[in-house]
Amino acid sequence: MITKIKRLRIVRTNSTKLKYKLEEIIIIFFLFPALALFITFQVIPTLWAIYFSFTDIALYGKKLFEYKFIGLNNYEKLFSDEIFWKSFSVTFEYCTFSLLLRFTLGFIAALYITSRLFKGKAIIAGLLIIPYTLPGAVIPYMWISMLDSRYGTLNKVLMLLGLPPQSWLYERAMQSVVMVNCWSGYVLAMLILASAIKSIPDEYYEVCEIYGASRLFKFTKITLPLIKWPLVLSLILIFKEDIDDFTYVFILTEGGPNYRTELLSLYAYHKAFAFYELGAGCAVGLIIMIIVFLLTLAQIKISRIM
Amino acid sequence: MNTRRLIRSLSEPSIEVIGYVVLFFMIAYIYAPMIWLFLTAFSPKGGPFLEIPKSFTLENFAIVFGLKKIRAGAAALSLYMHRWIVNSLIIAITTMVVTVVTASMAGYALSRLRFRGKSIFMVGLLVLGMMPTIAKLLPLYKLCIMFGFINNLVGAGIVVASGIIPVQIWIMKGFFDHIPRELEEQAWIFGCSKLEALFRVVLPCAGPGLSVVAFLSFLAGWGNFIIPLILIRTEPLYPISLGIAASFIHHPGEIGLAVPYGPLCALSLIYVIPSMTLYFIARKYLMQIKLAKMEV
Numbered sequence: 001m002i003t004k005i006k007r008l009r010i011v012r013t014n015s016t017k018l019k020y021k022l023e024e025i026i027i028i029f030f031l032f033p034a035l036a037l038f039i040t041f042q043v044i045p046t047l048w049a050i051y052f053s054f055t056d057i058a059l060y061g062k063k064l065f066e067y068k069f070i071g072l073n074n075y076e077k078l079f080s081d082e083i084f085w086k087s088f089s090v091t092f093e094y095c096t097f098s099l100l101l102r103f104t105l106g107f108i109a110a111l112y113i114t115s116r117l118f119k120g121k122a123i124i125a126g127l128l129i130i131p132y133t134l135p136g137a138v139i140p141y142m143w144i145s146m147l148d149s150r151y152g153t154l155n156k157v158l159m160l161l162g163l164p165p166q167s168w169l170y171e172r173a174m175q176s177v178v179m180v181n182c183w184s185g186y187v188l189a190m191l192i193l194a195s196a197i198k199s200i201p202d203e204y205y206e207v208c209e210i211y212g213a214s215r216l217f218k219f220t221k222i223t224l225p226l227i228k229w230p231l232v233l234s235l236i237l238i239f240k241e242d243i244d245d246f247t248y249v250f251i252l253t254e255g256g257p258n259y260r261t262e263l264l265s266l267y268a269y270h271k272a273f274a275f276y277e278l279g280a281g282c283a284v285g286l287i288i289m290i291i292v293f294l295l296t297l298a299q300i301k302i303s304r305i306m
Numbered sequence: 307m308n309t310r311r312l313i314r315s316l317s318e319p320s321i322e323v324i325g326y327v328v329l330f331f332m333i334a335y336i337y338a339p340m341i342w343l344f345l346t347a348f349s350p351k352g353g354p355f356l357e358i359p360k361s362f363t364l365e366n367f368a369i370v371f372g373l374k375k376i377r378a379g380a381a382a383l384s385l386y387m388h389r390w391i392v393n394s395l396i397i398a399i400t401t402m403v404v405t406v407v408t409a410s411m412a413g414y415a416l417s418r419l420r421f422r423g424k425s426i427f428m429v430g431l432l433v434l435g436m437m438p439t440i441a442k443l444l445p446l447y448k449l450c451i452m453f454g455f456i457n458n459l460v461g462a463g464i465v466v467a468s469g470i471i472p473v474q475i476w477i478m479k480g481f482f483d484h485i486p487r488e489l490e491e492q493a494w495i496f497g498c499s500k501l502e503a504l505f506r507v508v509l510p511c512a513g514p515g516l517s518v519v520a521f522l523s524f525l526a527g528w529g530n531f532i533i534p535l536i537l538i539r540t541e542p543l544y545p546i547s548l549g550i551a552a553s554f555i556h557h558p559g560e561i562g563l564a565v566p567y568g569p570l571c572a573l574s575l576i577y578v579i580p581s582m583t584l585y586f587i588a589r590k591y592l593m594q595i596k597l598a599k600m601e602v
Contacts, residue, residue, distance in 0.1 A: 023500035027415050034412035034471050037404070038435070041446065041468035046437050048445035105332070112329060117322055124329070129589070131336055133581040135529030137547035138574045142339040144354075151355040153338060183336065215321070236436075237473070244438030247531050251551070265440040278444055285441025296433050 046289070053283035059276035067279070074283040084284070086259050087267040091243070094178060094263060098242045101182045103235065106189025113190070114197040125194075132187035140251035143180045144169075147252075173256040180248050185241065189234040196230035197223060236296055243292055264288050347571035354567055366572035386542045387549065387573055393459055393538075394528055394545040394577070400463025401527025405474050406520050408467070410512070413478025414504065418487075428476070435472030439532055447536050455537055459545075462537045463527055470526045474519050481515025482508070514591035521588035525581050546577045 057067035272281025349359030455461025493503035
């Protein structure tokens with residue numbers, strides 16, 4: 001056996017280094033299909049959209065093909081638009097509430113799945129992941145049946161409990177939209193955090209138990225510091241999903257009564273396809289991009305300090 | 307001392323009780339909207355609101371598969387429902403295959419190669435991948451005309467795959483990072499070339515990672531709404547997501563009353579089933595996602 005290995009080793013060292021290098025290069029080429037796809041269908045359209053935002057391209061007449069560079073004109077118009085600022089604050093509100101609720105729910109769910117306190121973990125995990133497996137286009141329709149002001153299930157439940165019924169999609173449009181978004185959204189944080197908590201070695205907790213540490217101590221001194229990277233990553237991913245959220249709001253309220261749920265993505269869509277100002281729509285898209293970019297950088301920076 | 311013990315014995319189970327109560331509310335929040343979907347799919351007279359049917363039938367499913375005609379007088383219902391299912395499958399499988407192949411290759415390369423600026427490259431990939439889809443819809447549309455991806459299901463799958471690749475590369479790299487390098491080195495010692503070692507040793511070990519990526523990408527392709535919305539223009543080629551959205555006609559926030567809710571809920575149920583079965587295959591591995599460490 002030993003001689004065999006030795007022989008092989010000798011063969012290996014004597015074999016041409018060229019082959020070895022070649023294999024290294026092949027592994028470098030492994031990067032290329034993914035990068036090619038990503039650059040073609042994501043990076044190039046992004047750059048193109050940035051260029052469009054400086055032109056007067058429009059969806060009517062000749063301007064779709066013969067557009068010219070007009071500098072920062074689109075942005076000037078946007079910043080003097082009241083609805084733009086309104087939709088800006090609406091988006092901020094939506095993202096904050098969504099992020100908080102999704103993250104909290106996901107964290108709690110992750111604790112249920114991983115903690116030793118609760119029985120039937122496999123069943124709980126199975127029950128809690130179901131919303132994530134539902135495709136996004138079905139969810140708003142399910143919820144419309146829930147949220148209807150006269151016959152909706154939610155108001156029936158409220159009336160049974162003796163509470164006043166709400167007109168969910170009109171007066172409480174923002175709350176309903178956030179609720180629908182969190183319904184399927186919390187699972188992402190749950191999956192990431194549960195796998196992170198599971199990867200903490202049991203020995204740490206056992207040592208704590210020997211010294212008689214409380215549950216709170218175990219949670220704050222062991223669990224939290226060890227899952228801080230997954231925490232940051234789940235926050236980034238949730239924010240990424242929320243900032244360009246389109247489907248739910250589009251189907252549920254389409255901007256809502258008096259622009260109260262007009263998210264930036266919806267504003268961009270309306271600018272481009274309802275007012276036919278493609279350049280302005282692309283400009284709003286670019287603003288969303290810049291916000292995402294800055295927040296991502298900030299989050300990475302903050303987590304480095306931690 | 308005695309009182310302290312009493313308090314402790316009271317407070318320990320109470321955490322459990324509170325936990326179960328919170329869990330009950332969470333489960334109620336999750337399952338309440340789904341009750342309507344299930345009941346309406348099996349009831350002969352489905353309406354937009356929750357009501358418990360007196361009898362259950364499978365008629366709605368027969369209508370979806372084109373085995374049975376709709377009753378006269380019902381609202382217009384598409385004849386292509388069974389084709390929508392096939393279309394969705396084509397998009398989802400294309401997305402899955404493309405993502406698994408490309409993301410696992412790239413993840414392996416990023417896990418094993420060492421080059422300058424790798425961490426910046428990884429973060430850059432993530433940041434670029436976060437650029438919102440809504441911002442690049444129009445250029446994407448123009449690009450897809452050039453590639454001939456309009457009314458092309460495989461093309462739509464490829465475009466969806468390109469959007470989810472960065473995160474999947476991160477997940478895949480995490481899995482490859484956790485496969486010990488020694489395993490590979492041993493294979494080299496025994497005379498495997500690098501590529502042989504990859505296919506015979508590393509890939510079998512990365513099975514959980516591959517299934518997680520396959521699961522997530524299948525869901526992304528199966529459920530995507532925006533990309534088919536701009537790329538697929540004819541009704542026979544709609545995926546289910548688009549079909550459902552086109553069939554539930556209503557003003558925002560209002561429920562359309564002239565909609566055949568029974569067949570549509572049956573279709574929605576059919577829409578839900580493949581992803582759920584895939585989840586039951588992959589859920590063992592889903593909890594194992596070990597994300598690559600950010601070495602910024």
